[in-house]
Amino acid sequence: MGERLEKYGAVAYTASAMAKLLEGSRDEVICLSHLSAADYQAVAVLLRHPNINLSGLITMENGTTEIELAYVDAHERRSRQLNVMPPLTLTEIGLLSGCAAVLLMPLNETDIPLACVQKLRRSSETVIFLDAHGLVTGLSESGERFKKPWVNAGEWFKCLDILKMNDHEACWVAGHPMKEYEEFAQFAAGVIEAGPETCWITFGDQSSLLAWRRDDHIQWAGVPVVTDIGPVMDTTGCGDASSAGFVHAYIKGYRNPIRSVILGNTMGSLKATFEETDAFPSRPEISGVIGDHYREYLHTLLDDFLSRSRVIVHEIKGGHDVESLMFRSDGGHGPGADHARDRGRQGPAN
DSSP: OOOOOOOOOTHHHHHHHHHHHHTTSSOOEEOOEEEOHHHHHHHHHHTOOTTEEOTTEEEOTTOSOEEEEEESSSSOEEEEEEEOOOOOOHHHHGGGTTOSEEEEOOSSTTTSOHHHHHHHHHHOOOEEEEEGGGGGEEEOTTOBEEEOOOTTHHHHHTTOSEEEEEHHHHHHHHTSOOOSHHHHHHHHHHHHHTSOSEEEEEETTEEEEEEEEETTEEEEEEEOOOOOSSOOOOOTTHHHHHHHHHHHHHHHTTTOHHHHHHHHHHHHHHHTTOSSSSOOOOHHHHHHHHHHHHHHHHHHHHHHHHHTOOSSOEEEOSOOOGGGGSOOTTSOOOTTGGGGGGOOSOOOOO
């Protein structure tokens, strides 16, 4: 509506959401990112919190990623990148080796080199969570951001425990358009067979799809989102906040994937209700939102578990040709891949 806002975001949303969930504990969030010296003080003030460790904020010339977003409506944005963060180094990624979980949030494919993730996998037992957004995002010469193939996805999959993407990004990783919920479930099962324990696909204001490995079986479920807790003020950072919620519940809740998505969906929906980076409510309020919105779902889930009726949790049976589910490593496209960029914004209903 003609407004122009300038603010720090990206990892700030995730760190702020995680810090709110960690309040009262001795746990820390370590922010590993490059920054320009001119931006350091403002970011340090923004992230000032007893549970946030700023030792990983490394200053260097032209270090801060800068992205310009033009809002088309409450959900759609056009983006142009004005500056690209220098890539993390092998030494820097080593700062995270002692963490219980590492949440990777590259905005571009150059931000976090694959070699860094491979080192982390070899040297640590940490749970590695990746938001795939930056790996399927390219930059034109003018800085316009666009969707692109993730040409070495298979090598990344071998290093990951949890992979998150939205429905549009999933089509680019798959190499072909998908419309039906079951198509996404089959695709997610193929991803899991390639390495990760859990694959989480979001559909905006519709139910998330979750697939995970349990023993020798791959299961999937739809998890509803919270849509009626207030007017949508700003969707920027919703995905980042939801990732923080997922990781917190996953580590603290015995790696229960459905519980993790519930907290993730809740944190993402809460972020949409305010424009600030760090205005998340207290943990009791967050728990209250979950109780209000997920009580019936959790009761049904318990009945589903006890009766094995598979109303919510379904099992994927049969093998999957993983190579057919991804862009080829040579940059070519799988069958129908050219149509992925033309998909509408509306995700499938559950």
